[in-house]
Amino acid sequence: MSLAMELFTLGDVLDNRLQRLTDTSRSSQFTAVVIGVSVEAVSTRGVLTLLNTSNEFEQIRTDRGDTDAGQIMIEHARSLIGHRVRVYRFNEPMAKNQQHNSRVAVHLSDLGEASDPIVSNSAKNFLVKAAEDDTVASKQAWLEAGLPESEPVTARQLAAAFAQLPGPA
Numbered sequence: 171m172s173l174a175m176e177l178f179t180l181g182d183v184l185d186n187r188l189q190r191l192t193d194t195s196r197s198s199q200f201t202a203v204v205i206g207v208s209v210e211a212v213s214t215r216g217v218l219t220l221l222n223t224s225n226e227f228e229q230i231r232t233d234r235g236d237t238d239a240g241q242i243m244i245e246h247a248r249s250l251i252g253h254r255v256r257v258y259r260f261n262e263p264m265a266k267n268q269q270h271n272s273r274v275a276v277h278l279s280d281l282g283e284a285s286d287p288i289v290s291n292s293a294k295n296f297l298v299k300a301a302e303d304d305t306v307a308s309k310q311a312w313l314e315a316g317l318p319e320s321e322p323v324t325a326r327q328l329a330a331a332f333a334q335l336p337g338p339a
Contacts, residue, residue: 200222201254205219207247207251215233216231218231231273232275233274253282255278260273283325288324290319297311297312
């Protein structure tokens with residue numbers, strides 16, 4: 171009986187994902203590297219911190235973590251830190267104001283571990299933005315992760331520095 175319920179729940183999650191992905195007026199996709207995953211205390215949504223193909227800091231949310239879909243996505247995203255992914259996103263109207271959208275990750279396709287080096291200045295700028303312009307915290311995170319002063323870093327190394335920033339992990 172337990173397996174049957176798990177399969178039923180998984181089927182419901184997949185059906186919901188497919189419906190959102192096929193709504194072409196509100197869905198899109200892009201490639202990025204997963205640098206970190208945190209959970210918002212109030213909403214329980216996962217927040218994926220990404221390095222997009224323009225080497226810019228970007229964040230996208232998951233469904234609520236207290237739902238099956240949200241919990242599955244949060245766990246899946248955490249397993250992909252340091253990986254290039256294809257992000258399938260859905261622009262979901264916000265509950266309080268239907269005129270505004272929240273960008274929600276509906277699916278992540280693993281494209282393998284990110285292998286392109288990230289220029290240290292780009293990586294440092296990424297950390298400063300992730301730290302909400304707190305240069306002291308970003309420099310401290312860089313040092314605590316043991317990153318080189320001027321050489322390029324890997325996505326995994328940048329993720330390690332990101333994890334050192336104050337705030338939710």
